[in-house]
Amino acid sequence: MGVHRPFGAWWLAALLFAATAAQAGEIKPFVPGSMKSILAAHQGKPFILGLWSLSCVHCRDDLRLLGKLVGKYPAVDLVLVATDTPAETAALASTLKQYGLQRREAWVFGDDFSERLRFEIDRNWYGELPRTYFIAAAGDSEAVSGKLDAFHVEQWVRQHVGSARSPR
Amino acid sequence: MKRATLGTLLLAVTLSASAHENHAGHGAAKPDVGKMWQDMLKKPALSPSAAFDAEGRLWLAAAKDGFLLVSRSDDKGKTFGTPVAVNRVAENIAADGENRPKIVLGNNGAVYVSYTSSLDKPFTGNVRFARSLDGGRHFSDPITVNDNLDIVTHRFEALAVNGKGQVFLAWLDKRDQAAAAKKGEKYTGAALYAAVSDDGGASFRPNFKLADHSCECCRVAMGMDRDGIPVAFWRQVFGKNVRDHALVRLDGKSQPVRVSYDNWETDSCPHHGPSLSIAADGVYHLAWFDNAPARRGLFYARSTDQGKTFSAPLAFGNLDAQPAHPFVLAADKGVAVAWKEFDGERSVVHAMRSADGGVTWSAPRKLASTAGGSDHPLLIADKEQVYLLWNTLREGVQLIPAGAAD
Numbered sequence: 001m002g003v004h005r006p007f008g009a010w011w012l013a014a015l016l017f018a019a020t021a022a023q024a025g026e027i028k029p030f031v032p033g034s035m036k037s038i039l040a041a042h043q044g045k046p047f048i049l050g051l052w053s054l055s056c057v058h059c060r061d062d063l064r065l066l067g068k069l070v071g072k073y074p075a076v077d078l079v080l081v082a083t084d085t086p087a088e089t090a091a092l093a094s095t096l097k098q099y100g101l102q103r104r105e106a107w108v109f110g111d112d113f114s115e116r117l118r119f120e121i122d123r124n125w126y127g128e129l130p131r132t133y134f135i136a137a138a139g140d141s142e143a144v145s146g147k148l149d150a151f152h153v154e155q156w157v158r159q160h161v162g163s164a165r166s167p168r
Numbered sequence: 169m170k171r172a173t174l175g176t177l178l179l180a181v182t183l184s185a186s187a188h189e190n191h192a193g194h195g196a197a198k199p200d201v202g203k204m205w206q207d208m209l210k211k212p213a214l215s216p217s218a219a220f221d222a223e224g225r226l227w228l229a230a231a232k233d234g235f236l237l238v239s240r241s242d243d244k245g246k247t248f249g250t251p252v253a254v255n256r257v258a259e260n261i262a263a264d265g266e267n268r269p270k271i272v273l274g275n276n277g278a279v280y281v282s283y284t285s286s287l288d289k290p291f292t293g294n295v296r297f298a299r300s301l302d303g304g305r306h307f308s309d310p311i312t313v314n315d316n317l318d319i320v321t322h323r324f325e326a327l328a329v330n331g332k333g334q335v336f337l338a339w340l341d342k343r344d345q346a347a348a349a350k351k352g353e354k355y356t357g358a359a360l361y362a363a364v365s366d367d368g369g370a371s372f373r374p375n376f377k378l379a380d381h382s383c384e385c386c387r388v389a390m391g392m393d394r395d396g397i398p399v400a401f402w403r404q405v406f407g408k409n410v411r412d413h414a415l416v417r418l419d420g421k422s423q424p425v426r427v428s429y430d431n432w433e434t435d436s437c438p439h440h441g442p443s444l445s446i447a448a449d450g451v452y453h454l455a456w457f458d459n460a461p462a463r464r465g466l467f468y469a470r471s472t473d474q475g476k477t478f479s480a481p482l483a484f485g486n487l488d489a490q491p492a493h494p495f496v497l498a499a500d501k502g503v504a505v506a507w508k509e510f511d512g513e514r515s516v517v518h519a520m521r522s523a524d525g526g527v528t529w530s531a532p533r534k535l536a537s538t539a540g541g542s543d544h545p546l547l548i549a550d551k552e553q554v555y556l557l558w559n560t561l562r563e564g565v566q567l568i569p570a571g572a573a574d
Contacts, residue, residue, distance in 0.1 A: 055290075055439075056385075056436075056437040057384050057385065057437055058435050058436055059437070112561055113540045113541050113561075115510040115542075116510070118490070118510075119490065119510050123490060126440065126457070126459050126490060126492060127440070127492075128434065128438040128439065129436055130436060130437075145434050145436045145459065146435040146436035147435035
């Protein structure tokens with residue numbers, strides 16, 4: 001059946017395209033247990049955990065800063081968690097893209113019991129945004145509420161990740 | 169007349185929001201930011217307001233599908249009459265924890281409502297107001313109260329009415345921030361603006377500014393003093409970036425007074441505004457949240473001299489359980505404070521009571537809990553009872569007795 005093959009190829013191409021697109025902009029639902037799995041996945045490796053929301057005025061400044069940071073230091077492991085809802089995935093993806101963060105690990109609160117999710121992240125976090133955690137390889141972390149300071153962020157990166165810059 | 173229970177009514181408000189998702193267009197070549205923002209605004213409208221009138225009837229104002237619905241219950245919230253829509257054209261009515269529709273009953277039977285109508289652009293909106301002079305059967309067409317119509321923040325409004333039929337609104341306003349930005353200048357935070365109507369809300373005098381440099385997204389609280397002067401209480405940016413609290417009497421001459429000295433220095437959005445209630449004896453009762461390294465959690469203070477001086481703040485709530493969103497309500501000497509905690513499994517509303525005008529307090533008592541998402545707790549009262557008004561995703565809106573009013 002000659003018709004079969006080209007149709008199959010088109011289908012495969014479409015599938016591949018869809019898969020790539022999903023990979024680039026995938027925003028996973030952050031549910032009870034997600035924090036544990038993020039910590040487990042990054043165990044022994046330094047990473048930055050950034051909490052943000054579409055409704056937070058100051059978060060845009062942090063996204064800009066973090067976008068520049070990962071551009072300059074590609075080795076930085078950045079995990080972004082938005083406290084919005086999965087219904088806003090399109091807006092979240094486009095905002096992340098705006099700051100060059102579309103390929104970074106991204107999550108969105110996927111359970112309407114946000115108090116529980118907040119508690120699992122940090123029982124001393126009251127929901128103020130932006131909230132950023134700098135988690136060292138040994139697991140000790142530093143929490144910052146409010147806009148980040150570029151100097152301090154770079155200092156942490158050089159100390160914990162290394163100073164390998166982007167070749168550009 | 170069709171009747172619905174309080175719970176089913178508000179559950180319907182919550183659940184209907186998801187029906188909007190299907191409107192999203194297909195095949196758009198580039199992301200439509202305005203459209204996405206609109207979709208975002210159609211998140212569940214979790215936050216209603218309610219008040220009792222002089223006859224003890226309960227009035228509920230809740231956003232649903234872009235309409236502000238007002239409904240009345242003559243049996244303390246067990247059943248409700250058919251809701252009346254305030255606006256005839258759908259608007260994006262803000263109804264999340266910090267920014268909810270307001271309803272105030274006049275002593276002449278008038279019903280006053282206000283809400284923030286969110287615009288397409290992120291962080292922008294207008295303050296809207298309407299009234300009913302026929303017992304809530306019809307409402308006037310909503311008017312925009314902010315007289316600056318730039319596409320900027322005019323949001324988080326508070327509403328109060330005095331015995332003379334004057335209507336007061338205060339809200340967070342970024343017109344000055346926008347003007348500064350145009351000139352390439354920096355302006356910290358937003359500003360607190362207000363408007364006054366001398367004719368029961370038929371018209372408003374020009375807007376006036378109460379304070380520069382408010383925090384951007386914390387609810388504004390407003391109480392009515394015995395002399396008919398409203399008092400606003402809000403999170404204010406002091407110095408470079410300390411987000412503490414200020415209070416001002418809207419008497420046309422008073423200057424803002426700093427209330428809290430927790431020194432929470434942060435360039436963040438706490439989304440966590442304060443609460444104010446003025447008792448029949450004229451004492452101001454205030455509650456707020458801060459997250460400064462040295463002073464973290466919930467605080468209560470009182471003022472016996474119309475906000476000139478304040479008692480030493482009393483810390484309350486369990487710091488291991490994320491105490492949050494305190495709400496204070498005073499009758500005369502009887503004062504109640506409710507707040508929300510999370511115990512690791514459930515969100516719990518606790519309350520404490522004072523019988524001596526806020527000098528001494530009872531131990532906290534658990535009023536309600538839920539195993540899912542929930543609104544901030546609100547307190548309302550009729551002549552006899554204080555009630556917790558709490559909307560939860562699982563149980564819907566509940567009205568829970570919280571002790572004698574006084």
